[in-house]
Amino acid sequence: MAGISGIGGSGLDIDSIVSKMVAAEKAPKQDQLTATQSKATAQLTAIGSLKGAISEFQTALTTLNSPTSFQARAVTLSKSDYLTATASTSASVGSYQVAVTQLAGSSKVALASLPATVTTTASDGTKSSSPTTFGKGTLSIKVGDTKLSDIQVDATNNTLSGIRDAINKAGQSQGISASVVNDDTGSRLVLSSTKTGDGNDISVSVSGDDGSGSQSLTKLAYTPSDKDSTDPAAAHSLSKAKSAQMTIDGLKVTSASNTVSNAVDGLSFTLKATTPADSPMTVGVSQDESGVKGNIKGFVDAYNKLMGVIKTQTSVTKVGDNSSPIAAALVGDATARGLTTTIRGELGTMQGTGAVKALADLGITTQKDGTLAIDDTKLSKMVSSNFSDLSSFFTGDQGIAARLKGKLDPYTMTNGILEQRSNSLSTTLKNVDAQTATLNTRMTALSDRLYKQYNAMDQLYSSLSTTASSLSQQLAAMPFANKS
Known part of the structure; x- marks a missing residue:
């Protein structure tokens, strides 16, 4: 409750008095x-x-x-350039003489080279060029025995770039990609696979070619062969799929990938490069002290x-x-x-x-x-x-x-x-908050009561002052008041 100092004329600073009394009570x-x-x-x-x-x-x-x-194993390598190795707890403590003779590789194929564009002559003799197109049909691509989703070729994608995009879309999840390469013989599709291991070579077959394009779709067919054509424009293998080969203590090990995990119980190798001939490396397995x-x-x-x-x-x-x-x-x-x-x-x-x-x-x-x-x-x-x-x-x-x-x-x-201790302390803090709120409410009520009391006293003082002044004036006006 707001107060006004000396509102009745007493001159008291009621605000200061009340605030100090409340503070003294609250402190x-x-x-x-x-x-x-x-x-x-x-x-x-x-x-x-x-x-x-x-x-x-x-x-x-x-x-x-x-x-x-306490069963973990540590692996040491006499050379670090050729492979990395990890050991599980099942690996036996010991050492192995390891040679890497061949890294696993994937297939890459260059399909037949074709003219990038076709030139046509109009009846008036005007010549114009347009991209080479193919007839409608189906391309079937395989990597080893794994077949990619068939590529349907029609008027919407019957160019080298259109077929490239269709292959990339279909082969994204299977590790097949295509690109268009322009070499000295013309333009051609180059197909790449990420699948390593013997026999996982790329092959392309064609069916349903209607021959409606400027080039036959069958020109994109390719069958892997031990001996490709010597014609540079013909389809041929750029790299053949192959398995990794290594020897462990003289025993030959073949793996479809460069990660070899089933040759030695508990040991896994990741091959990086072939070792020099007659220069194996030592792989040691010990307790992981x-x-x-x-x-x-x-x-x-x-x-x-x-x-x-x-x-x-x-x-x-x-x-x-x-x-x-x-x-x-x-x-x-x-x-x-x-x-x-x-x-x-x-x-x-x-x-x-x-x-x-x-x-x-x-x-x-x-x-x-x-x-x-x-x-x-x-x-x-x-x-x-x-x-x-x-x-x-x-x-x-x-x-x-x-x-x-x-x-x-x-x-x-x-x-x-x-x-339990934390819960008890949290309860204590909640109780402090509750008691603080109660204290503030009580102090507000005390402040209101004090303001009422002091304002009433101030008004009484004012009333008494007025009465005293009136009496003084009346006494001064009486006849005997002026007698000397």
Whole structure:
């Protein structure tokens, strides 16, 4: 409710008085709500950071708990110019002498050369040129035993460019393409296939040619042959389809494509170039020790990040000699404290009877600040000499990865510790909003009441002032008032 200072003549600044009284009444409760809101918001953010760090740690644990991560294979090549290779977990550890003697190739055919245009002479002797046309009919194109959709040639597409476009449209999904090439003998269609392997050569047959064009459609026919015509204008093969050939430890392997995946169990080769004669390359398959080390380091990094988040959110920072220390959002929080105790306790547990019974056996030790550090030399030595024991230590229901994950699951599961904590904090924030709205409503009512009271007082003051003035005037007018 708006007020006007001194409306009755009292001279009081009613607006200032009311606003200060309302502020004084509101301040204690508002400060309490603001403090509660700030604390709950900070804790909610901290819980979110904690949950994210736990999730990353769980991902690292899941990777370590996968037996396949310890069964992975690494491939080494003595030369990298001729092929690439990958190995699955089923590949046997060992080495192979490999030579690439022929790469797989696809078919490319130049059809018969024809005049690009036809010249006609009118009755008046005027000459004109027009594109070479073909009669109506059907072109059938095959790649090996695979037949492309028939190409219907009619008045709408009976030129070289029209037939080219029809082939490209029909062959798009089957790896067949066509282009028009103008060489020294004329214009011709050149057909290309992407299908490699012996016998996958392009052939073209014609049916239903009505001979209505300037050229017969049958001139576009082509049948693969071991020996093409020597006439440069005739149809001929530019490249024949062929299979890849290689030897593995002297054994000949033939593949329809340059990807060879069924020659050695678990090994896949992608051929890039032929090797020099009598100069095979070595392909080695070994346990992926580097990958395992990377997974272990990923586990340590994720753990250290989690400990770092907990430390940040539970620390007390001293600002100065005369200032109050700054406490992080989760100082004294039982959730963070319990999580730290649980994880560290599990890390120190001994297990098994093999060479790896504890993280310390791998060169992983706890530092003064609670983080883990790796002795890379010791880890590399243990990975190389006790590879099978690593899998037993990390994987399985009793492995350290599963045990740690089991300790973390109650925190991150649906309706788990962190979710319940987050829900509680969210409820607190909603309550703060509701209490703030109630407080504002109450302060508005208080303001209205005070304005009414002070305005009434101001009006009373004005009325009393008027009465006093009137009485003074009446007394001054009485006869005795002028006697000395």
